[in-house]
Amino acid sequence: MRIRLAIAIVCFVFSAAVFSQSPSLKKQPTTITDKAHPQQVQSNAQTAQQKMDKALQFSKEGKYVASIELYQDLLKNHVTELKKDIALQALVYLELSFSHSSLGNQKEEIDYVEKAIEIMESHFTQIKETDYVTAYNNLHYYYGEYDDSKGLQQTHQKFATYFKARFKAKEASPVYYYARRVLRKMEVIAAGLKEDPVKAIAIIQGFRDEIKQSPAEEKNADWSYLLASYSSLCDYYNYNSTDHAAGIEAGTAFLQTAMVLKDSFNIMLSHSKLANQYRELGNYKKALYHVEASLQSFQFPPTSMSRFSLETMKAMNMASLQDYTPAMAMVERNILSLLQTHIGPNQQILSFNPQLIKQLNNSRYVNIFASSALIFIEAYRQQKKPLYLEKAEKLVSTASLLFGEYYKKGSYNSTLNNLHKKIVEGYLFVAIEKYPNAYLPKKRILEQIEKNTSFHLAKSFELQLLKQNTPIAKLMHELQWQQQQKEFWSQEQIEKGKTVDYSTKIQEQVVAIKKLEKEIAEKQKAFTNFTLANYSVDACMQLLQPQQAILKYYVATNHAFRVLITHDDIAIQQLGTVKALAEKVNEYNALIKKPNSNWKPLSAALYEQLVKGIQPQQLTIIPDNFLNYLSFESLYNAATKQFLVNHFPITYNYSLSLWYLHQKNRNTTDKAKLAAFAPDYTQTVYKNASLAKLPFAKEEAEQVAGIFKGDSFTGNAASKENFYDQSNKASMLHCAAHTVLYDNNFNESCLLFNQAQPLYLSELYTKAMPLEMVVLSACNTGAGKLVEGEGLMSLSRAFTYAGVKSTVVSLWQVPDKETAAIMVLFYQYLNKGLNKAAALSKAKQDFVSQYPLYAHPYFWSGFILTGNDAPLTSSSGPWFWLVLIGAVLLVVSGAYFLFLRKKAYFSS
Template sequence: MSGKELQGHCLRGSQVTKDFPRNQDALVFKAMGKLVAFIFCFFLADLALSQTIYSRDKLTLLADSLHVEGFYQEALSLRKQAVDEGKQTSKAYQTYLEAKYYHTQSAYFENLSYDYYNPNAAISKNQKTTYLDSALIAAKKAQKTYASVKHPDKKFQYQIQNRIYHQTAYLGNWKEALAEAKWGYEILKDTLSENDKTFVDLIYDIGYIYSQLGDFSKAVENYQHSLNLYRKIVGENHTDIAQAYNNIAVEYRNLGLRQKELQSLLKAKQIWEKLNREEDKNFLYKCYGNLFYWYSYYGDFEKADEYLLKKRKLREDDFSITEFGFLRNKEEVYKDELLENHDLMVYYRQRKDTAKSMVYLSKTLKTLRGKSSLQDFEVKHLIAALKATGELEQTSNVEESISCLDKAIDLADKYQLQYYTNSFPLKLQKLKLLVEVTHDQFAFSELCSQLEPYMHAQNSDGQFQFWLLKAKNARFNNNEKAASKAYDLAFKTLLNAPEKPLDTIEFQDLKPLISFETVQGLLDMAEFHTILFSLHDEGKELDKAKVKLLLASKVYNELYLGNRYNDELYNVNKRLNTQLLECALLTPKDDLFLIRALNAVENGGAKLTWSRFIFNNQRQHLKIPNELLEKEDELKAQLNFYQKKVVNEPEVSEDKLLLWKEKIYQLKEDLSLLQDSIKIKNAAVFQWNAKEFSITEFQKSLLPNQAVLKYVMTEKKVFPILISNKTLKISKPLDAALLNVQLKSVLEILKHREPNYSEPLANLSHLLLDGTALNSFEKITIVPDGALYYLPFETLYLDKKMPDISYTSSLVLFQAQGYSNFSSRQVQIGAFATSPETSRLFHAHEELVSILAEFQGEAFYNATRQQFLNKANDFNVLHLAMHSEINGNSPEFSSLIFDGEDRKLFISELYNENLKASMVVLSACDTGNGFYENGEGVISISRAFTFAGVPSTVMSLWKVDDETTQIIMKAFYKHLKKGETKDLALKNAKLDYLESTKDPLLKHPYYWSGFVVAGNTQALVANHHYWWFLIVLPLVSLILFRKKLLQFFKK
């Protein structure tokens, strides 16, 4: 079982009244009043109406109505009476009455079988089967009886057929059910239009039956057809639509279409949550389970936790054990426990927590092993558990791993005819083990020979993985020809048109197999082609590598949701970047591929900081309705409240902690939906940001004296990339291990004020900057990666030739920050300072006084957190002189420390703010420091202000000296007042400090290099020197012209 094949599925198009499970005996008493009223109303109605080709008698009319309402026992009594009284009618009508009797009898027995799911009248499974057998016998009698009618009523004929395929399916005979359902389709296709819901329900049910048979492509085809038709009939927000989305998502998973799977699940969830009906909770429960499973696969464990919590909340709801719930009897509880164990096993395996994964795996194996007979769901769970054991044991106990996989394969083969289990994915897993661990060539060849004859019957994802494994095995045996052939076959399985020439293939030519497995497979191919190029210098091999690398980047970008990076995304992206840049270095003259490779690197990078900055920065120009803003503020306040509860009360009970987490998840979702609505209503403002990054467009935005130096750090290499308005160059890769050793040593020297720093800094400068051709540029923006985030590059110069240096976390963010021009002519500074008695900042007061001597604004001494939040948007520059606190365990609960009782302003709170300032200066310790998160960069206070929409931040990389900070900040604002750009002003402030400081110890880089500027570096005030230039230039020109004129006349 490669997931949850049964999760969320159900047959739909049944004419039996299935407010099931229904207790038929209790129903007679509960609904007696309803029945009496119904009969009374019926006899007042016009009985002359005829809805069939027959002129029906009064008893049949009443029985038909009772049948439709679900009163089968009463209807059956009337049917018998009608048969007895109809013996004087035509032979055809007598046959019709007899068939009607058997049809109602069939519905009666089927309805009794639903008591298996009724907590108040639960029957045994054997009794359920007996009722279904009786129901099917009666339905087939109806079918046989009515077959003799020459001109049958097609609708009634289909009603009989509907019962037959449902009951056959409920008894587990899916192949026979498919044949019966298809016969039902033949009956209806010329009778009802595709806009009739009865017909659409049948198409949906055929899709469900195909799913049970393992024909996932056919299942998708029918589900999608029914989905399109349902929209026309019931609209988008209907439970039928949601069920179709949920079920088609499961098939997408089975087909390897992971992106489509998520899209469909989210649509189903949105509909059911919006409908908010009790009767849909069982479907929503299954949908949450599917979402939990998907996000576990994707590596977003916070989201997975959210859906696990939602699922558990529904399970604890009293509704779950009612007659409309999903834990109505021991079997449903048992199924749910098995499913929960399976999901948690997968979840912890994805989290690399083998011990916990084995705990849940053991529970399943302990429950199922040794059972003499297994039901269909037990077989599938046991197969999944054995497969997982094989995967987990393959490094520590290969023999046990193979044994478990063989047992799983035997089980799948044993139950293939009975439960339609498929051993192909299990054999693929065994092939993988044989290739990667045991290298048993005989076993590998034997297993391949078993699989190849059945390849045509497998889905594209299965075929793709098979040929990849064959290629991998051929590479292990140094068989280039066999590997090349297998890779070609693997690639063709991805294409809509396999014969299309390689050089014309674009992303849209691929099948929608958007998954990590597809990306890794394409990277394997590209790696192989690159190796062949290196060995044989065959240009066509490198061309193949380039095509597959660019396709891999496109698939990856489609898979990446644009939210927070995780380890799964990071590891795949790191490999992708390595191969793209190495390939670009192999062909230095191929400028087009270099451009496309760098675009791919940037487009595949983390987008969370960029997207949050864009939203909060651009919304400042919008007129958002007050009611939306008030609702947003309310959600933010509640979210901040519960987040602080979690961090401030760690000893709270587990139940209360889960309640708070549930509140946080729901508030985040509500806030996200509200903010999405703002984006949708202002699509013209936000849509331009959705376009892909273009390195050539980025180059056009750079000044002639400006360069960007981007570092891409991979597992073994660091790639320096120089970008200017005329240059695009990847320098020779650095050794990542060597760089990390030197970098760690230098950072220790800087932070601990160790002497003899010149030589280590010179060595690091040589490593990082030599070969980058930076000498001709006056302004340099660094895009760091990995531990380089903690390094101030100014220390690599140590002289007056130091360029103007700034920083950014990505090119796409830097480009967006550059568009945020400082529009106000009047600088207004909000300066906030605190100096607690336990840790005094003696120079903070003086610092604020000096700043406000240069610019207009207001100082807030002993500022409180609430004061800052209330006043921050009154200013276009914010200056904060205070302590900060780094939380190593939970980086997003790092904080700025204000005065007052509620002193801490957490990073997580700033994430949700919308600030109008064009620059924030964080004159506090460690504001650019924090925990480094793969792909995302440093989770710092500075980053939080970028989230909040501030395009420019000045921050500290370590605990800075109070007195030195005041000196540098004073000089920084003086230079800003002169109209200097922020990077130039900060450089000059540092140089001023070095010139004015006589003590050699205080010239240590620890004191002056810790502050850096990130983002937009434009000047705060216009530089007015050019006005003098405009005045003087004509005068000088006039004097020169006059002199030349006099010389001319003197000749």
């Protein structure tokens, strides 16, 4: 799947359709229950209705700030009236969401529409059905805006269930036709998510046929949604496909249909989709033609994000044609026009206050500022004018601020990743050019970048740490149960419709969930060491010892960077273009997996480019993008004729935030307990494929278990059941087993136990395993599908998600005889008290020394340690005591010798 394109053009089709389909608010009958003051109650209800009518009018006029103020007033001052009139209460939240969305505030739009749906499904018999359809329509649109594929799928599934249960047969009612067109649009997007454009096209064609039979009064709205479906098909080709010919064909069909219908908005939109395709092909002149056609096709309102986005796209195509002066002039006019619209007149790029536009936390606004910054940077590269760099810094810092408001601190998607890469590109270039020797500005820039990186895995690990606290774990378990109950009864309500009322049950769950969430939040305050509450770049630097360093890589939009973080400094370096570096790394990865290849020249070149000049005693590497596949230990220093592994121990990590949690939760115990597993694959078949025997696996498991006086589970005992059982008893698990990887469905990737019992990667995302270490001494356990912004979806990552503090995995298939030798050496050093990174480093060096015929990096460099590198034991066995006794004897003998010298001196 490709990343999002440089510019995402706004699609207001849903918004426009939603607005046209929103039912006009009718005055609701009021039940008078307050006998003491009946007139006051009636008056309050009338006042609430009048405010709602006025707010809706403001919204129609585009006065969204004024409408939001009135909706908030209703929620604050008319609680009693809204409790009695559920339909009105739900509509307030629904319209609040719409108004925030119209202002470009994605932070609020999803929360408010979800609240509206919660109210509706908790009082299903009291709602207006058209409002309910609108709510799901809007929620699906908003999830699409945020590029939340999981949210899109869940919304589509729930709405499809409602549609099937509610409409057993075709109805001649407005709500049926409204729900049908909403469902068809969802189906087209769902087909795109499954990367099935053929099905999407078939759904569109079927929808066209249905429209022919629609009543005359429904046809306009149906055609509007059909055009929106074409737009979604184009989005699939723009964002998730490299089939540009098919993308251009879909865009052309979209344009032709819009022209037949004389729909100027969709003519504009279809041109923008075609511009995206041609830009991706590198045909900037053709892209520029379609952007200009798009701008001329529609009369944009003053606050239109579409116009701002299109003009930014036009400037980017001009810059790609190296026409920088008009590109910068257009960008500046565009930005100033945007600022005037949202702040007021007389704004300047270098002096405006970004805090005044924080509410524009929308992907397109982030993109406008980030892309504009890159245009100024490209001009600066050519002309070296400091003013361009100043403007680029202001624009990229604004983009970063808006991104921080927009990002929900969950997992990254392609839109988030693409936007973040642009910000990283601009920010790190500014840091290098403007602040090469200024520590504080560099730290400020890095803090801002890291504040916006993906927190998904770190937060998942944080959750598992908190679950180790029994009271919190109990509350979390209860919360999960209540959430499941609420979901169950909500689903039952959707299927039963208004024939059965489950509102009381659902409301009980809502109250219980809110109470539990509050209790959990209170208890978490006492466990800040287990959380990211105090996380920052500065906090990480304070945790670094003088001999330690973190080397973090960033693969941005056009260039790759490395940032070296020590306890007292930050050094930033540009590494070259992404394209050239990716080609070099991919070529090297292919070479290193061939035992007889000539790997040295390319390894030496990558050493010079990626790690030269770094001299800590211990290094943590946080790779990015394709660098996740690289074994840095194998990089060759031609000057010293040594591998990087000979210079210092190396640990890997997924993010700086996760590294922080690992450091805050370092444990060294006196009684590390190990359980080792080695299945027997004799005559074993998994999914019609025979599994190769691992003749050295049983011996390996028994040896490593013996080193730590642990238990070995071999043959039939190496079962999935025993593995889960030992995950609750041991502190370390070792698996000498096969793995199966599926690039297109990484959740089906698995570790195979005896009789080919699969432990799926997806299962680990639901388990809690507070283990110190898991060693996967198997093929490709560190490999997996690369999800940009998130890293490799591998078994190693899945175990980290489950709460395992460190993993040792292999990046490629290694013969099990050599694997066994390295593993035994590794555990021997662990038992001597070395930390994990040093133990693995020494094991690799000893292996090369003892088996010089296997010095090729293929045999030893694929094993990497990820996570916490703390020693596993503080009492380090006979070797430790021999060294300690020797040291004591040396001190005693030295003291005695000194005593004899002094005695001789004074006697003379």
